[in-house]
Amino acid sequence: MAAVQDSAVVVGGGAQARPVAQGRWASIWAKHGAGYMFLLPWLIGFFGLTLGPAVASLYLSFTSFDLIRAPEWVGTANYVRIATADPKFAAAMQVTFLYVVLSVPFKLTFALLVAILLDRGVRGLTVYRAIFYLPSLLGGSVAIAVLWRQLFAGDGLINSLLAQFGIEGPSWISHPNYSIWTLVVLSVWQFGSPMIIFLAGLRQIPTDMYEAASLDGASKFRQFYKITLPLLTPVIFFNAVVQTIDAFKAFTPAFIISGGTGGPINSTLFYTLYLYQEAFGNFRMGYASALAWILVLIIALFTAFSFLTSRYWVHYDD
Amino acid sequence: MATSVVLQKVEKRYGALDVIHGIDLTIDPGEFAVFVGPSGCGKSTLLRMIAGLEEITGGTLMLDNDRMNEVAPAKRGIAMVFQSYALYPHMSVYKNLAFGLETAGYRKAEIEPKVRRAAEILQIEKLLDRKPKALSGGQRQRVAIGRAIVREPRIFLFDEPLSNLDAELRVQMRVEISRLHRDLGNTMIYVTHDQVEAMTMADKIVVLNSGRIEQVGAPLDLYNHPVNRFVAGFIGSPKMNFLKARIAAVGEAETAIQVCGGTIRLPRALKGAAPEQEVTFGIRPEHLSAHEDGIALAPINVELVENLGGETMLYGITPDGQHITVALEGQQKVERGTNLAVHFDPSRCHVFGADGKAM
Numbered sequence: 001m002a003a004v005q006d007s008a009v010v011v012g013g014g015a016q017a018r019p020v021a022q023g024r025w026a027s028i029w030a031k032h033g034a035g036y037m038f039l040l041p042w043l044i045g046f047f048g049l050t051l052g053p054a055v056a057s058l059y060l061s062f063t064s065f066d067l068i069r070a071p072e073w074v075g076t077a078n079y080v081r082i083a084t085a086d087p088k089f090a091a092a093m094q095v096t097f098l099y100v101v102l103s104v105p106f107k108l109t110f111a112l113l114v115a116i117l118l119d120r121g122v123r124g125l126t127v128y129r130a131i132f133y134l135p136s137l138l139g140g141s142v143a144i145a146v147l148w149r150q151l152f153a154g155d156g157l158i159n160s161l162l163a164q165f166g167i168e169g170p171s172w173i174s175h176p177n178y179s180i181w182t183l184v185v186l187s188v189w190q191f192g193s194p195m196i197i198f199l200a201g202l203r204q205i206p207t208d209m210y211e212a213a214s215l216d217g218a219s220k221f222r223q224f225y226k227i228t229l230p231l232l233t234p235v236i237f238f239n240a241v242v243q244t245i246d247a248f249k250a251f252t253p254a255f256i257i258s259g260g261t262g263g264p265i266n267s268t269l270f271y272t273l274y275l276y277q278e279a280f281g282n283f284r285m286g287y288a289s290a291l292a293w294i295l296v297l298i299i300a301l302f303t304a305f306s307f308l309t310s311r312y313w314v315h316y317d318d
Numbered sequence: 319m320a321t322s323v324v325l326q327k328v329e330k331r332y333g334a335l336d337v338i339h340g341i342d343l344t345i346d347p348g349e350f351a352v353f354v355g356p357s358g359c360g361k362s363t364l365l366r367m368i369a370g371l372e373e374i375t376g377g378t379l380m381l382d383n384d385r386m387n388e389v390a391p392a393k394r395g396i397a398m399v400f401q402s403y404a405l406y407p408h409m410s411v412y413k414n415l416a417f418g419l420e421t422a423g424y425r426k427a428e429i430e431p432k433v434r435r436a437a438e439i440l441q442i443e444k445l446l447d448r449k450p451k452a453l454s455g456g457q458r459q460r461v462a463i464g465r466a467i468v469r470e471p472r473i474f475l476f477d478e479p480l481s482n483l484d485a486e487l488r489v490q491m492r493v494e495i496s497r498l499h500r501d502l503g504n505t506m507i508y509v510t511h512d513q514v515e516a517m518t519m520a521d522k523i524v525v526l527n528s529g530r531i532e533q534v535g536a537p538l539d540l541y542n543h544p545v546n547r548f549v550a551g552f553i554g555s556p557k558m559n560f561l562k563a564r565i566a567a568v569g570e571a572e573t574a575i576q577v578c579g580g581t582i583r584l585p586r587a588l589k590g591a592a593p594e595q596e597v598t599f600g601i602r603p604e605h606l607s608a609h610e611d612g613i614a615l616a617p618i619n620v621e622l623v624e625n626l627g628g629e630t631m632l633y634g635i636t637p638d639g640q641h642i643t644v645a646l647e648g649q650q651k652v653e654r655g656t657n658l659a660v661h662f663d664p665s666r667c668h669v670f671g672a673d674g675k676a677m
Contacts, residue, residue, distance in 0.1 A: 206402060206404065208400045208401075208402055208404040209404050209406060211371050211391075211398075211400070211404070212398070212400060212404040212465075213417070213421075214371070214390075214391050214392065215369060215370075215371075215391045215392060215396065215397065215398055215418075216392060216417055216418035216421045216422075216469070217390075217392030217393075217418070217421050217422055218392075218417075218421045222421060226406075226417070227406060230406075230408040231407070231408060233408075315407065315408035317407045317451060
């Protein structure tokens with residue numbers, strides 16, 4: 001009887017609590033519902049297309065998975081093989097690091113030079129800015145990569161131009177010593193995005209600093225390396241991090257120019273291209289997932305290292 | 319050995335726009351000259367032309383009898399303190415002070431004593447290792463002045479250097495800059511829109527308006543004998559009262575003026591005065607008195623009383639409806655709505671013709 005009474009009490013209590021809980025949810029919905037509805041497309045995208053696949057790939061990296069049969073748990077075998085028994089991984093790493101080390105400094109230097117030229121108050125600045133930015137919009141596209149292939153082919157436009165001066169150019173794309181350079185040049189050509197950011201940074205430097213320096217007798221060159229460069233370091237840092245991450249992730253140009261092979265002799269085998277080959281050429285999804293997570297780790301380590309060293313060379317005003 | 323500055327018919331044009339109209343000015347060696355005027359009058363442009371930061375479109379700039387028009391800024395022997403201080407944010411105070419000397423090729427052993435001496439003069443020795451962002455506004459200002467001092471220039475230029483400081487610090491820095499001028503003895507040119515700074519610091523004030531010099535003179539000359547209504551209104555705080563008036567009669571040694579609904583008799587002849595002529599009667603608020611001495615102006619109806627402790631400001635209306643300000647010494651008990659008879663010393667009043675010129 002006592003149990004029945006207790007039960008009745010519990011049921012009674014629950015019956016009283018439910019409307020309170022419902023009321024609270026209704027109140028939250030009434031207050032924030034519209035906001036969440038606006039957020040919903042992004043939430044779907046984030047969970048469905050970013051976080052979900054990322055977590056899935058992390059799981060798959062510990063499996064053997066060929067897209068047909070169910071994933072088979074293999075533990076750290078994929079990672080062990082990458083580290084110990086995969087010469088192509090080492091080749092891809094070497095090519096990718098070479099590409100990062102060459103393309104990022106060249107691209108940033110070129111972008112800074114153009115930004116300095118545009119900062120000198122040229123007429124029609126907005127037109128030039130748009131024109132120079134255009135390659136950044138197009139550069140990652142398949143069409144431009146195809147065009148690049150035509151330009152640098154053995155009988156391409158570059159060699160035709162060189163032939164006018166009696167120079168017999170090599171087949172830039174099919175020569176292992178030069179092929180990486182065609183990709184570096186393509187990367188530098190897409191200088192628009194960092195250039196716009198450099199230009200904005202240059203505009204932020206107060207003119208009276210240059211005036212004070214000119215009263216002190218500083219030459220233009222001294223003004224550049226004593227004032228412009230140090231004050232631009234936050235922008236240089238930002239551009240360097242963004243461009244380096246982009247370079248690590250570069251895929252389309254190498255895929256199109258090498259016809260998806262990474263050749264000749266693996267000279268354009270970017271890390272992402274090798275990852276693609278493993279995933280969609282050899283159908284080793286688990287192995288490719290492990291490669292992807294190693295790339296994430298490399299980018300994260302590089303970024304962390306950049307931030308740690310930035311305190312020694314990046315000058316923030318406040 | 320201080321330097322003279324001479325401007326001869328100096329002009330500045332931006333395309334078709336004339337901003338400086340043929341200025342003639344002489345600043346004597348060791349003088350503290352202040353360019354003062356409202357925003358856009360061309361005072362900063364004129365300073366920048368002397369510095370070499372703006373090209374001189376016409377006329378001649380002479381420093382110690384040497385033409386400077388084509389000489390590069392760094393070769394003019396000039397140091398400038400900017401309104402924004404223009405300190406290099408990525409350099410320590412020491413590096414900021416040393417930058418000019420390093421640029422000029424001095425050795426480290428030569429630079430250090432110069433920097434230390436400037437720091438000592440400005441009492442910033444303890445700040446030498448700090449970056450500008452770790453300094454207060456006043457400290458930044460001192461560093462900016464220090465950067466000018468270390469170069470041992472012939473001429474110091476100051477472009478509204480105190481305008482970013484709060485009122486208390488402004489007064490303090492004003493005193494320090496004056497002391498610096500006294501100690502160093504260099505020629506200094508100082509730009510400000512604050513007439514109090516001009517009055518307190520200058521040996522010579524240059525009042526500019528729309529790219530022209532309105533008057534040049536010692537502070538009290540400008541205060542006591544403004545040549546026109548613009549200078550009379552710009553120099554002095556609180557501002558001079560300007561009252562509509564009419565010449566009633568003109569005598570050999572006396573002029574009768576109708577003002578504030580009454581007639582006053584000034585015991586002097588006014589240049590170019592004629593009966594019935596419309597004029598402006600000018601009298602400074604501090605030259606009006608509630609005591610019965612001097613000439614009586616029509617009684618004013620007091621609308622507002624401000625007790626500032628050291629003085630009492632009265633804002634009132636004259637019988638003919640014109641606004642007038644009276645500054646009485648000390649703490650006066652005056653009720654709002656009082657009809658107060660005010661008097662003035664006739665030697666202290668000013669009369670301006672229709673063209674604004676003093677009569």
